[in-house]
Every structure is written in structure tokens, then in C-alpha cells.
Amino acid sequence: MKILDASKLSNLAETLAGAGYRVVVPVEDGDRVRYAEWTPDATIRTDAFPVNSVKEFLLPRSEVIDRYQLDGDDFTPVEVSPAAPRTVLLAVRPCDAAALAMLDTIFNWDYEDDLYNARRAATTVIPIVCTQADAQCFCTSVGGAPDASAGADALLRPADGGARLILEPLTDKGSALVEAAGAALADGEAAPDAPADVPVRFEPEKVRAWLADNFESDLWDILSYACLGCGACAYACPTCHCFDMQDEATRTESVRLRNWDSCGFALFTKHAGGHNPRPDQAARWRNRVMHKFSYIPERFDLLGCTGCGRCARLCPAGMAMLEACTRIQEEARKAPAHES
Amino acid sequence: MSPDTESAAAPTRRERNIYQPIPMTVADRRDETVDVRTLRLEFPDDAERSRFFEAYRVGQFGIYGVPGEGECVFCVASPPTRTEYIECTFRKAGRVTAALRDREVGQKITFRGPYGNHFPIEQWKGRNLLFVAGGIALPPLRSVIWNILDRRDEFGKVAILYGARTVGDLVYKHELAEWEGREDVDLVQTVDPGGETDDWKGKIGFVPAVLEEVAPKPADTIALVCGPPIMIKFTLPVLAKLGFAAADTYTTLENRMKCGLGKCGRCNVGHLYVCKDGPVFTVEQLKAMPHADM
Amino acid sequence: MDLATLRRDAAALLSDGRARLVIGFRERAGSCVPAFVTDAAGAETLVYDDTCTANLAAYLRKPEIRHRRPVALVARPEVMRSLVLLKAEHQLEADDVVILAVGGDTYHGVLTIEETERLLNETYADLAPDEAVLAEIGRIEAMSPDERARFWSEQFAKCTRCYACRAACPMCYCERCIVEKNVPQWISTAAAGHGNYAWNVIRAFHLAGRCVECGACEAACPQGIPLMLLNTLVAREARDQFDAHPGYDAEAEPVVGSWNKDDDEEFIR
Numbered sequence: 001m002k003i004l005d006a007s008k009l010s011n012l013a014e015t016l017a018g019a020g021y022r023v024v025v026p027v028e029d030g031d032r033v034r035y036a037e038w039t040p041d042a043t044i045r046t047d048a049f050p051v052n053s054v055k056e057f058l059l060p061r062s063e064v065i066d067r068y069q070l071d072g073d074d075f076t077p078v079e080v081s082p083a084a085p086r087t088v089l090l091a092v093r094p095c096d097a098a099a100l101a102m103l104d105t106i107f108n109w110d111y112e113d114d115l116y117n118a119r120r121a122a123t124t125v126i127p128i129v130c131t132q133a134d135a136q137c138f139c140t141s142v143g144g145a146p147d148a149s150a151g152a153d154a155l156l157r158p159a160d161g162g163a164r165l166i167l168e169p170l171t172d173k174g175s176a177l178v179e180a181a182g183a184a185l186a187d188g189e190a191a192p193d194a195p196a197d198v199p200v201r202f203e204p205e206k207v208r209a210w211l212a213d214n215f216e217s218d219l220w221d222i223l224s225y226a227c228l229g230c231g232a233c234a235y236a237c238p239t240c241h242c243f244d245m246q247d248e249a250t251r252t253e254s255v256r257l258r259n260w261d262s263c264g265f266a267l268f269t270k271h272a273g274g275h276n277p278r279p280d281q282a283a284r285w286r287n288r289v290m291h292k293f294s295y296i297p298e299r300f301d302l303l304g305c306t307g308c309g310r311c312a313r314l315c316p317a318g319m320a321m322l323e324a325c326t327r328i329q330e331e332a333r334k335a336p337a338h339e340s
Numbered sequence: 341m342s343p344d345t346e347s348a349a350a351p352t353r354r355e356r357n358i359y360q361p362i363p364m365t366v367a368d369r370r371d372e373t374v375d376v377r378t379l380r381l382e383f384p385d386d387a388e389r390s391r392f393f394e395a396y397r398v399g400q401f402g403i404y405g406v407p408g409e410g411e412c413v414f415c416v417a418s419p420p421t422r423t424e425y426i427e428c429t430f431r432k433a434g435r436v437t438a439a440l441r442d443r444e445v446g447q448k449i450t451f452r453g454p455y456g457n458h459f460p461i462e463q464w465k466g467r468n469l470l471f472v473a474g475g476i477a478l479p480p481l482r483s484v485i486w487n488i489l490d491r492r493d494e495f496g497k498v499a500i501l502y503g504a505r506t507v508g509d510l511v512y513k514h515e516l517a518e519w520e521g522r523e524d525v526d527l528v529q530t531v532d533p534g535g536e537t538d539d540w541k542g543k544i545g546f547v548p549a550v551l552e553e554v555a556p557k558p559a560d561t562i563a564l565v566c567g568p569p570i571m572i573k574f575t576l577p578v579l580a581k582l583g584f585a586a587a588d589t590y591t592t593l594e595n596r597m598k599c600g601l602g603k604c605g606r607c608n609v610g611h612l613y614v615c616k617d618g619p620v621f622t623v624e625q626l627k628a629m630p631h632a633d634m
Numbered sequence: 635m636d637l638a639t640l641r642r643d644a645a646a647l648l649s650d651g652r653a654r655l656v657i658g659f660r661e662r663a664g665s666c667v668p669a670f671v672t673d674a675a676g677a678e679t680l681v682y683d684d685t686c687t688a689n690l691a692a693y694l695r696k697p698e699i700r701h702r703r704p705v706a707l708v709a710r711p712e713v714m715r716s717l718v719l720l721k722a723e724h725q726l727e728a729d730d731v732v733i734l735a736v737g738g739d740t741y742h743g744v745l746t747i748e749e750t751e752r753l754l755n756e757t758y759a760d761l762a763p764d765e766a767v768l769a770e771i772g773r774i775e776a777m778s779p780d781e782r783a784r785f786w787s788e789q790f791a792k793c794t795r796c797y798a799c800r801a802a803c804p805m806c807y808c809e810r811c812i813v814e815k816n817v818p819q820w821i822s823t824a825a826a827g828h829g830n831y832a833w834n835v836i837r838a839f840h841l842a843g844r845c846v847e848c849g850a851c852e853a854a855c856p857q858g859i860p861l862m863l864l865n866t867l868v869a870r871e872a873r874d875q876f877d878a879h880p881g882y883d884a885e886a887e888p889v890v891g892s893w894n895k896d897d898d899e900e901f902i903r
Contacts, residue, residue: 032858051856061794062824065359068407073447075407077360110616111358111601135663215630221698225670228692230801232856235794242605245359245598246816246823249408256359256407257824260794261604267814268606269596272433275569277595277609277634280698287608287633295611316688316802316854318667410816435817 053238066256084118095308097151099238133196136309147195159190210332224285231262233311361450372511402453409439419487468496474567506535548574645677653706687853691716691804712848715881802854843878843889
């Protein structure tokens with residue numbers, strides 16, 4: 001097997017950067033850890049959960065999708081060539097890798113988004129198995145696992161009590177990367193460490209069943225009281241992909257931007273005529289939960305949540321998808337079963 | 341420096357970028373009411389025009405824009421049977437509609453489409469059609485009406501009930517006059533009480549009430565209804581009472597949209613995306629949707 | 635802190651109908667998150683410690699919360715000030731709220747908004763900003779304009795325009811925020827560059843004389859932007875130049891909405 005010292009992960013990053021990859025790794029940033037482009041002075045940290053997801057490297061926070069040269073009332077389109085550099089997402093969490101299935105699906109649902117696909121095709125994904133988890137992690141409740149390889153081109157496994165890492169290629173891209181890594185990897189043996197224990201907290205099928213019958217339930221008010229309607233959860237979420245399109249212009253040039261958006265914002269669905277199908281936070285929260293646990297499974301046979309727990313960790317109001325689901329399951333247990 | 345992966349032989353940007361619109365030239369503009377205007381738009385070349393009409397089925401929508409201002413969603417208000425141009429009809433409501441409205445003949449706007457599903461008119465051959473529309477919601481049905489009238493022999497009776505708040509709010513006035521004059525179309529117009537003028541010859545009353553009064557027969561008839569939410573709310577029960585089957589009654593939903601391609605995530609009503617599963621829905625489908633998400 | 639009495643008082647408020655909703659804090663995974671208690675039994679879950687950084691007055695902005703008036707809120711001094719200020723800005727009536735007043739380690743009891751105003755002026759009149767924050771502001775003020783611009787550009791580059799800062803602030807209650815207006819588009823919507831700069835600076839300006847320095851915005855920011863540096867500075871300027879002490883007087887006029895002929899005009903050159 002291919003192995004490396006855990007302390008030499010930055011060597012691997014440096015080698016891959018030298019081989020032409022844009023290397024994205026979890027780096028220390030003050031008192032937090034975030035996924036960012038590797039630089040020689042970066043401190044790679046695999047012992048803490050990054051505050052952001054890797055979504056921003058495939059779907060930028062703001063992106064120019066169209067550009068025009070303006071000349072009075074006339075306009076001429078200008079070529080926009082989005083960069084899709086060869087990228088490796090190195091030592092990312094398995095829940096972040098698993099989330100790519102959602103993005104791949106929505107950005108290819110009938111219409112193929114080449115902006116996303118070009119970046120996706122150029123990206124090699126290498127999750128690192130989690131040997132720790134916290135109270136907000138729930139990958140195992142949503143079909144994932146701390147050592148899952150969904151979305152992975154290669155898998156990094158901590159071994160020998162954390163002293164070493166095993167790099168296991170799973171796809172052609174993974175093999176190509178192993179080759180590019182050259183001497184940063186050695187051949188040898190190591191004993192993989194046990195993955196973290198992440199207890200199952202709820203069953204998505206039970207949640208989905210309750211959701212199907214309880215659109216008008218009072219529980220939505222209770223579940224959503226704390227929500228202040230910001231975009232923190234949607235932006236941090238690795239599967240959330242909703243976006244806004246906005247034009248901005250100077251006298252001579254205009255751009256059409258694609259910006260991250262959130263269904264939690266009050267204006268998200270407001271019609272020009274003034275009607276808002278989701279006029280309060282309860283309706284918006286309900287949409288959020290149902291989109292992930294009911295609508296997406298119905299349309300695409302996958303869950304819209306990978307249990308990363310970011311929403312809970314950074315919500316300023318203490319909202320949490322895990323808590324919502326466990327509360328719903330509790331409610332489902334109380335109610336007598338009935339025919340749909 | 342990481343290498344860019346775009347190759348020299350790749351398809352053109354236009355073919356690859358699903359968000360990139362085409363330029364359309366304003367060939368004509370017509371004021372329907374004080375704040376509602378119709379634009380007639382011509383394609384930049386025959387290739388784009390053919391490409392559009394190969395795909396376009398009546399009921400689909402397009403996204404119309406002005407660079408620097410933004411984009412807006414409207415139905416395509418002209419039928420697939422008229423292949424020299426497309427039309428859109430809209431009310432001035434905000435920034436983009438104001439900019440679209442200001443476009444002069446000869447100037448350009450941007451367009452992407454056709455998007456969404458369509459009215460299954462091929463399934464309606466030989467059957468009768470009832471159109472019920474209110475105010476600014478006539479445009480989506482107007483494209484169907486002309487589609488049917490352009491292929492008149494293939495369909496049965498055509499009845500139209502159209503109402504607006506006031507006479508001034510009626511759109512497509514010259515076409516209404518044309519339909520009124522046709523022997524193969526049964527047109528009833530109405531305005532809300534208080535909306536009539538001295539020389540108004542049509543009915544006076546809200547659309548649902550007039551519908552109940554006129555009492556069209558449901559036999560072998562497809563009903564299409566478009567109007568503001570309040571009108572739909574009171575019209576559907578009347579149609580049901582008259583015996584129209586929910587599966588044979590159609591409407592369009594108009595939700596806030598941005599991408600039109602099923603990706604930006606904002607137009608869903610329950611698990612259905614208005615831009616992909618709609619905008620055309622049967623009343624049967626509507627009944628199964630969460631009312632509180634509409 | 636006498637949590638037992640706080641809980642008992644909260645339960646009593648709900649039992650006798652003096653409040654139909656109690657907003658406080660509960661424990662979750664080692665820290666405090668907002669709690670919404672509608673029945674007396676639920677009052678047992680209320681806790682309070684220094685991780686209770688949310689400004690609960692922000693919830694009064696939500697119609698579904700207002701429908702449950704009167705609302706009781708667990709309020710520390712800055713939150714008490716927010717409530718008094720909301721009254722001064724005509725966003726709430728005296729009967730809308732009941733305050734479960736806390737300060738430091740003390741639970742002061744159940745107060746009306748008038749009593750809260752009195753408590754603030756008697757006991758919490760001199761709330762000094764954090765020493766560390768003041769020192770950092772001093773450090774930035776000592777920078778050259780270029781250095782300062784670089785510092786703030788770096789900070790604002792982190793902003794993702796999630797608007798958690800706005801959502802967490804009780805004084806950000808505009809139905810349509812300036813950043814949501816597009817005729818004209820005052821602030822670029824892109825999460826980058828000048829748009830981020832403009833958003834953060836303009837929000838601080840819109841709070842001039844209105845910020846009670848509760849720190850909820852900075853606590854809410856998922857990116858760790860040091861918003862209190864900006865807000866503390868603006869609050870200091872409003873205080874020094876216009877004698878602004880927001881939240882101590884329910885009859886006070888807003889600083890940026892009123893003019894006094896004695897206002898310092900030194901900045902006009």
C-alpha cells in the first residue's frame with residue numbers, strides 16, 4: 001500500500017502543487033479550520049472539522065456567468081471563460097465528498113451546467129477517514145459513514161495510531177494522483193485506525209413518512225421559532241445549491257452574477273405581484289427540511305443531507321437539522337399510524 | 341500555475357453555457373393597457389429561429405432580459421404555428437420589466453427558452469375547448485387560443501370567457517374584437533362591477549359568477565383557466581360544480597423563477613418544480629400539491 | 635445566578651397568562667441556544683451563562699412571535715437596552731413584553747419595560763466596551779490609511795453575505811434591507827470586493843446611535859469577522875459627538891433622525 005507520515009501531509013500537498021494541481025486542504029485560520037488553497041506557510045489540520053464545505057471550489061460564492069459590452073442601448077456578448085484548474089480536494093471529510101452526488105445531480109438534471117461540470121471534471125476528491133466525531137455529526141443516520149468512500153477518487157486512512165496515512169486509489173483520477181504524488185508516498189504497510197463511532201440518531205424513512213402527512217402540522221412553528229432567516233446554514237451546507245442571478249453594470253459593461261442564495265431568506269420566493277408562497281419562517285424552514293428529506297429523495301433517489309452537522313455548529317440561533325429530524329421522529333412515534 | 345483544462349476544439353461557449361441567452365430584436369411593441377405592453381421579437385438568424393421552433397410547444401415560457409438590468413420570466417404569448425417571431429406580454433412591475441418596456445423597435449433584448457412543459461394539445465384533437473382567463477393572465481391562454489384557431493379543423497367548439505377589473509385592463513383588445521367576430525368562436529367578456537364604460541357591450545360581473553351564469557357544458561371539453569390566485573380560487577369550484585373533470589382542467593402556475601432550468605431551487609411547490617414539471621398543471625395535480633406552499 | 639427563581643417566575647408568567655411565550659436559553663451540546671417555552675413545565679429547561687450571546691430581542695421582529703404577545707424575554711443589560719430602544723423607535727408597545735432581567739450573576743426578577751429602563755439607568759448606566767476591543771481599535775486607528783484599508787479588505791473578504799449579522803441584530807428590522815433594493819442597486823450582491831466592504835460599513839452606519847454593543851452580530855458571524863471593532867467605534871463616535879446613549883430612554887429621539895442646533899459640526903470643513 002501507499003503510505004505517508006501523517007506529519008508529511010504538507011509534503012504531499014507541495015508535491016501535488018508542483019505537479020500542477022490546485023491543492024485544497026483543511027488549514028488553520030486563527031481559531032478555526034477551513035478548506036482553502038494550500039500555500040507553503042499553511043498549517044494543515046485534519047483533527048478539526050472545517051467550518052466551510054468544499055462546495056465553493058465547484059460552485060463559487062459569486063460567479064460571472066455572462067458578460068456584455070454595453071454601448072448605449074446596444075450590447076455585445078463577451079466571452080466568459082471560467083477557469084477550471086486541475087484541483088485536488090485533499091483530506092476532506094467523507095460527508096463533504098458524499099455531498100458531491102447532490103451537486104452532480106442537480107447541475108446535470110436535464111440541462112448540463114458546463115460551468116460546474118468543467119470544474120467537477122478537473123477535480124480529484126480525496127476524503128480522509130474520520131477517527132473523531134462530535135455531537136453534531138450524523139453521517140450514519142443518512143446513509144453515510146466516517147469511512148465511506150462515496151464521491152472519493154482515493155481515500156486517506158489514518159493508521160498506526162494516527163502516525164501514518166494510507167492512500168488508497170479508487171478511480172482513475174485517484175491513480176493518476178498517486179502517480180503524480182511520486183516520492184511523497186512510500187510503499188509499505190500500516191494498520192488502519194478504527195473510524196469514529198457515530199451513533200445512528202434517526203431513520204430518514206420514518207422522517208420522510210411523517211413529512212408526507214404533516215405539511216400543516218403545528219410542529220413547524222415550534223421547530224422554526226429560533227430561526228432568524230439568515231443564510232448561514234445554506235451557505236455552509238455541502239449539498240445546498242440554491243442560487244440567485246443578478247445583473248450589475250457600469251456604463252460600458254454588464255455582468256450576470258450567480259450568487260449563493262438561501263431558501264431561508266424572506267424574499268426568496270416573493271412574487272413581483274407581492275404574493276409570497278412562504279411568508280413566514282415556519283413555511284421556509286418546512287421547505288428546507290422537506291427539500292432535503294422528502295423532495296430530493298422523491299425526485300433523485302438520494303438524500304439532500306449528508307449529516308456533516310455544520311448547520312448546527314454555526315447557526316447563531318441554535319437551529320440544527322439533526323435536532324429537527326430527531327424531533328420529527330419523536331413526533332412520528334407519538335402519532336398513531338394511519339393510512340395515507 | 342495550474343493549467344486550464346479548456347481545449348481548443350471545444351464546442352462554442354453559446355452551445356455549452358445553458359445560462360447564455362440569445363439576442364432578439366424588438367420588431368414591434370403594442371400597448372395593451374396603461375401598464376401592460378406586448379413585444380414582438382425576432383430571432384437573430386434562421387438557425388436560432390429553427391432551433392427554437394423545433395422545440396417550442398404551446399404553454400412553455402421564456403426568460404427575457406436586458407443586460408445590466410436582469411431577466412424576467414413570461415410565457416411565450418404567441419403560438420408555435422406562427423414561426424416568424426415570438427411575443428411576450430407583461431406588466432411594468434419592477435426594474436427589469438421597466439427596462440424591457442423601454443426597449444424601442446429595432447433595439448435588442450436577451451432571450452432564453454423555451455422552458456418548461458406544455459399543454460398537451462395533440463391529445464385534445466376533436467375535443468371542445470373552454471378558456472377562462474382573468475386580466476393579465478390571458479397571455480398564456482392566448483398562445484393556446486391562436487394555436488387552436490390556426491389549426492381550427494382539428495378541434496371542436498372553442499369558447500372563451502375573459503374578464504378584467506375594468507375595460508381598460510382588458511388585454512389584446514383588437515384580438516378580442518376579432519374573436520368576437522368569428523362564428524367558430526364563442527366569446528364572453530366581462531368586467532368587474534364598476535369597471536364598465538358607458539358603451540360596454542359585454543357582461544358585468546366577476547369571472548367565477550359569470551362562468552356559473554353562462555354554465556358551459558363539460559361534455560368532451562378541456563378547460564383551461566388562468567388568472568390571479570383569487571380568481572382561480574373561486575373559478576375552480578364552479579367548474580367542478582358544472583361537471584368539468586379535474587384531470588381535464590388545466591392551469592399554469594407562475595412562481596418566482598431565476599434560472600428556469602431546475603437548478604436555482606426557488607420555484608418548487610412541494611416536490612414539483614414549476615420550471616420543469618410546470619408551468620402547466622392539471623387541477624388534479626394541483627389538488628395533490630401542498631396548498632400552503634403556493 | 636438564581637436560576638431556580640428565574641424558572642419559577644417564567645413558569646408563573648405562562649400559567650397566569652402574563653406571557654404567552656417565554657424566550658430564554660436552553661443547553662445544547664455544551665453551550666446555550668435560544669429556547670421558546672410555551673407551557674409552564676418547559677420553564678425547567680431554562681438556563682443562563684456567558685455563552686448566551688444571542689440578543690433575544692431580535693425575535694420580536696418575527697410575526698409568529700409577535701402573535702404570541704405578551705412575550706417574556708430573558709434579557710441581559712444590552713438586551714434590555716435593545717428593548718427600550720425598540721420602544722423608542724415605535725417597534726413595540728409597553729404591553730408587548732415582559733422582561734426576566736439578568737445582569738452578570740444576578741437575576742433581577744420580572745420587570746415591565748418602564749422598570750427595565752429604571753434598572754438600566756440605576757445599575758447599568760456605565761457599560762464599558764471590552765478592554766481588548768478598545769485596545770484593538772486603538773491599534774487600527776494608529777495605522778496609516780493604506781494599512782487600515784488593507785486590514786479591513788482582508789476581513790471583509792471573508793464575508794459570504796449570509797446576513798447572519800443582520801438577522802441576529804434586533805435593530806435590523808427593515809422589511810426590505812438596503813442590500814435587497816435594486817432600483818437602484820445600492821450595494822453589489824457579489825460576495826466579494828467592494829460589495830462586501832459596502833455592506834459591512836453601511837450596516838455599521840445604519841446602526842449609528844442605535845447599536846447597544848451586545849456583540850450578537852460578531853457571535854453570529856460564521857466567518858469570524860471582528861464586527862465589534864467597527865460597531866464599537868461607531869458607537870463611540872455617536873456617543874462622543876452626539877451624546878448618543880441608545881436604550882436608556884424610551885422617549886429619546888434617534889441620533890441620525892434628529893437634529894440639535896448644538897450638535898458638534900467640527901467634521902464639516
